[in-house]
Amino acid sequence: MSLKVYNSLTREKVNFTPINAPYVGMYVCGPTVSGESHLGHARPFITFDVIFRYLMYLGYKVRYVRNITDAGHFEEEGREAEDKISKKAVLEKLEPMELVQKYTNLYHWAMSRFNNLPPSIEPTATGHIIEQIAMIKKIIADGYAYVANGSVYFDVEKYNADFSQKGQPYGILSGRILDDQLETTRELENQEEKRNRSDFALWKSAAPGHIMRWQSPWGEGFPGWHIECSAMSTKYLGEEFDIHGGGMDLQFPHHECEIAQSTVCNHKMPARYWLHNNMITINGKKMGKSYNNVIRLTELFTGDHPALTQAYHPMTIRFFILQSHYRGTLDFSNEALQASEKAMKRLWEAYYWLQQSDIKGGATAGDAALDNKVKRLVDEFDECMNDDFNTAKVLANIFELVSVINSVKDKHIPAETLAGSTVELLRKQLKAYIEDIFGLQSDRVADDGKLEGVLQLLMDIRKEAKGRKDFVTSDKIRNELAALGVQLKDEKDGGMSYTIN
């Protein structure tokens, strides 16, 4: 039973073998901090966070590198080349780095709300200009890039011609054939500097108005988008590392260009396994700026958006994302998120009850069939994750276990139905998966126990009131606590429990 991952490069599920076990290097393309993150951005970061956590669970020592793009990309496409970040900074009357800092902070805040672990290294593009320039120099020296008017372009045609023979044509990842692209690419303006349309910029000369600019051997300018990832992944993970991740929309051109750059510099395919998450859609359409259907994370958390009927907790979104496989599209809707919200609640109640209860199980199983079923469901967690991180299947199993737990809780089946060892296994693996691997967190207050004590007191008073059929008092306690977001529930044997929303 070993981990299999779907490698976009070969388009098949393959065994995962680290280059230098137990060490694993993983690079994931991070955000461009020129604006607020939206729901779509949440997916890769949650997906790869779970992958990061699972690799550690398997015992690997993982160095997880996720960059921050803060240098600003150039835009072409009929517009004047311009630095996105500095343009917006002018509009907002901010220093570019102030803008970058603002959105970086927001991004980090959102990541922690999602309970994503911080990556091992989070390098910034602006902090690695020197490395990028060094890499560009090397590419020029090898003859795969040329200088034009202070800008440097990668010569895709030459690369493709030379490396096709070595079995690594340009387009190897995305399946694109360069010749087709040449025929079908739209007519672009301001392309006269490039020898071919498919050439991409390694370095862009900065127009006089540009605020973000650096000295280079080719004049003042700023780095192209693709080179930062190549420079930083090489610096921190080496010329060849294990996993490169990101959204499917980055396959082309971004990752394709990274492959070309790194291959020229290091004579190696940079990463062995290329993992790509699919998009989050809304009404069947990808969520993205160009579609004008973006729901920002701040809006999602507050519910302040026309498309939202309510606010959603970050954990609801995390759960929602884990309920589908990362390579499939996932369609956003209020109904779907509300379903996730309820499912999560159900999960927490069963989970906390089990962790806090003192049930021990029997010396042997009272019902071997059920006991075996529980063991099987738990054992399958790892198998599901080993099958290209099938979090949806793990959750399905967990919910089957929730039913069993609830049956024990309600005494429909006695605790001795399960063997003590099975109960322990269940406790241990549910914790490992729900908290450690899936990174789900409940809002259950982790204070010093004062609130817990107060609530217990209220529940005791309510119990006494009920005992003397003083339902006015007992309902008052329940209703007023409910108004504060604390839900009381009567249990079958006269006990009581609470949930905090």
Place this chain on the structure above:
RNA sequence: GGUCAUGUGGCCGAGUGGUGAGGCACAGGUCUGCAAAACCUUAUACGGCGGUUCAAAUCCGUCCAUGACCUCCA
């Protein structure tokens, strides 16, 4: 136009050719001072048409539909 995906019940979503994952919603029931929760039961499905097979949601062909990428994009 090129490349690559996808089409599963009211909704969201797994799925290894053979006894209908799971979640939410719905219906009936149990429990309950009431409520909520929980539990039990039941229902609804694999885009169309062919083919392979004893057997297909699962394999093959074809058609239809949708989406992504080809331009910044998670």
